[in-house]
Amino acid sequence: MPSAVSSSQGAVAMLRFGRLAAMGTVAVLIVIAGVWGSWDTAQYVMLTKGRERGTIEVTRCGADTCSGPFTPLSAGARARASVVIDKTVAVKRGQTYTVVVKSDSDDVVRSGPAGVLYAWVPLGGALLLASVVVAGGLRLARVSWVLAGAGIALLTAAFVML
Structure with missing residues (x-):
């Protein structure tokens, strides 16, 4: 017959395992x-292989985005009158940045x-x-x-x- 001490130790071990499993899952997620x-x-x-690479000269900035002309640097890239880049602390009007064009859009990201x-x-x-x-x-x-x-x-x- 199991004693009260051994069953409480088993319960503590199960609770400890449950905590480790739950917190491990949360950390991984x-x-x-x-x-x-x-x-x-x-x-x-x-x-970047096969993607359009080039530069953007930021000419206009709104609340969330900035835009400007795209000058191609890679083979197969085409010049665009205006592409859009997310406005962040690092994107300033009048600056030129190297960028990659997102697939099937006029959106670019810094490269x-x-x-x-x-x-x-x-x-x-x-x-x-x-x-x-x-x-x-x-x-x-x-x-x-x-x-x-x-x-x-x-x-x-x-x-x-x-």
Whole structure:
């Protein structure tokens, strides 16, 4: 016959396993969401083969977007009178930026090292958030410091490059 002590130890072990499984799942989902959020832009910046590459000279800016003429730099790219780029802190009127045209549109994204780092900013934020979950929910301090360090490094590098 099982004693009360052994059954309470089993219950504690099951609760501990449940907490680890739940918090591990949350941490993994946060990182996956960061990758998913970054990939929409990162695919154009990182996989440029066959894509139109060129420069945009920003001539007009609205509330959310800026626009200007597109000058092609790659073979097969065509000049456009106006393309649209998201307005961010790093996009200023009168400046010229190297860009990649999104498929079947007149939307462009920054290219080069600055564009790659900027594309992965959502992942940097997700790594910081996941580090809190790993530290608090999983109680893995070293792993959480690694996640936080990677997130801070990514965000800092993006800030410096832009």
